[in-house]
Amino acid sequence: xxxxxxxxxxxxxxxxxxxxxVQHGDDAKLIAGGQSLLPVLRMRLNAPExxxxxxxxxxxxxxxxxxxxxxxxxxxxxxTVLHDPLVAQHALLLARAEHEVADAQIRHxxxxxxxxxxxxxxxxxxxxxxALGAEFLVxxxxxxxxxxxxxxxVDLFETAxxxxxxxxxxxVPKHTGxxxxxxxxxxxAHQWPIVAVAAAVRVEGGTIREARVGLTxxxxxxxxxxxxxxxxVGQxxxxxxxxxxxxxxxxxxxxxxxxxxxxxYRSHLATVLTRRAVLAAAGA
Ligand SMILES: Cc1cc2nc3c(=O)[nH]c(=O)nc-3n(C[C@H](O)[C@H](O)[C@H](O)COP(=O)(O)OP(=O)(O)OC[C@H]3O[C@@H](n4cnc5c(N)ncnc54)[C@H](O)[C@@H]3O)c2cc1C
Numbered sequence: 698x699x700x701x702x703x704x705x706x707x708x709x710x711x712x713x714x715x716x717x718x719v720q721h722g723d724d725a726k727l728i729a730g731g732q733s734l735l736p737v738l739r740m741r742l743n744a745p746e747x748x749x750x751x752x753x754x755x756x757x758x759x760x761x762x763x764x765x766x767x768x769x770x771x772x773x774x775x776x777t778v779l780h781d782p783l784v785a786q787h788a789l790l791l792a793r794a795e796h797e798v799a800d801a802q803i804r805h806x807x808x809x810x811x812x813x814x815x816x817x818x819x820x821x822x823x824x825x826x827x828a829l830g831a832e833f834l835v836x837x838x839x840x841x842x843x844x845x846x847x848x849x850x851v852d853l854f855e856t857a858x859x860x861x862x863x864x865x866x867x868x869v870p871k872h873t874g875x876x877x878x879x880x881x882x883x884x885x886a887h888q889w890p891i892v893a894v895a896a897a898v899r900v901e902g903g904t905i906r907e908a909r910v911g912l913t914x915x916x917x918x919x920x921x922x923x924x925x926x927x928x929x930v931g932q933x934x935x936x937x938x939x940x941x942x943x944x945x946x947x948x949x950x951x952x953x954x955x956x957x958x959x960x961x962y963r964s965h966l967a968t969v970l971t972r973r974a975v976l977a978a979a980g981a
Contacts, residue, residue, distance in 0.1 A: 700738035707750040711757070711863055714749055715838050718861045721747045727863065728752075729772060729811030732803050757810070757865060760784065766832075766868040771810025776801070778809050788869045790877035790897045790909075790978075794825040797879055800887045810864045813849070816856045816918070818953075819889040823850055823919030824911030825879065828895045831869045837862040850918035872909075875899045878977035880970045881913075884957070890914055891957045892966040894922075894946070896974035898929065905929045905979060915950040915967055924948050925971055934979035943972035 708714040718725055726745035728734050729752070737743050751757060757772035760781045767783050778784055779795040798804055798812070798821045812822050813833070826846050833844040835858055844857045851857055858864055881893035893913035899906045908929040910922040928942035947964035954960045 698739050701744040703745055704747045707753045709753050714863055717749050725749055730807040732807035733815045766870045769867045771864045771866055772808050775804035775807050787871040787873050790825045790895055793877050793879040794821045797821050797881045814864050816854050818917050819914045824913040825895040827919045827921055828909040828911035829869050831867050834866040835862050836865050853917040872897055876978040876980050878974045880974035882966055892963050894970040894974040896978040898978045900934050900979050903933055905932050905934055915952045922946050934981045939975045940972050943968050946971040
């Protein structure tokens with residue numbers, strides 16, 4: 698289907714984008730890579746009168762060292778994040794998850810900010826962002842807010858970004874030297890995950906000293922598997938110890954039931970994928 702007619706505007710700065718948002722209110726929609734928004738417009742699930750393209754705002758692109766964190770501009774493409782050396786060195790889990798996002802074509806157009814702002818519970822980047830304790834820089838006419846990942850994902854396709862705000866960057870705390878793995882379960886290649894698990898661990902002398910585990914598609918938002926994390930710390934990085942901790946992965950979750958799988962099937966998957974992800978992250 699062809700989208701309903703809209704006015705297209707391409708601001709050159711964040712300030713211009715903000716004043717356009719204020720001017721047009723509910724009638725306006727931001728567009729980044731368009732990989733999620735355009736299908737929505739084509740299906741006429743949304744019919745904005747004005748589409749504000751963030752593509753010309755240079756300050757929203759790029760990745761830089763920011764002391765104890767990496768600063769990733771919201772308009773940085775999945776492809777760039779996937780191949781960035783700073784990300785590989787300090788936030789390997791994010792690179793591992795980016796590798797699993799859609800296919801190469803979509804990774805060249807889609808952006809990290811667009812994916813996180815879209816907040817699809819099956820999106821591959823929410824769980825690693827949560828597991829790594831990312832912070833979201835959100836700008837409105839009143840200034841910049843820093844939103845912790847725990848507060849960013851509010852509900853299905855809903856985030857803490859206000860209607861007249863723009864997500865400008867994601868700050869990912871450095872996890873240098875941590876092992877990482879993203880285990881995604883799909884029926885067909887390049888699909889959204891039925892369930893996926895993001896795991897990062899710091900292993901010293903064969904013992905897991907710190908662990909971060911995030912779950913994709915186990916609720917209406919990404920979740921931290923905190924009971925698993927607590928159960929892993931102090932344990933040897935062995936198959937038996939990791940399996941015992943991973944068995945608790947579905948605790949506190951609320952997985953959906955759909956044509957891809959019932960909730961109890963997803964709960965079982967979460968335990969299996971957590972075991973695989975943690976073992977791979979630990980290099981065991
Ligand atoms: C066939 C297909 C398969 C896919 N498979 C996967 C997959 O397996 N895993 C996965 O994770 N993703 C997948 N995706 C989605 C892909 O990751 C998109 O890149 C992503 O969802 C949206 O990013 P975008 O830059 O294209 O955002 P857009 O589509 O342009 O925007 C998405 C939403 O975010 C809002 N938005 C965008 N940028 C900002 C901003 N800076 N501030 C505030 N709001 C903003 C927009 O208003 C819109 O509501 C798939 C997409 C397609 C088309």
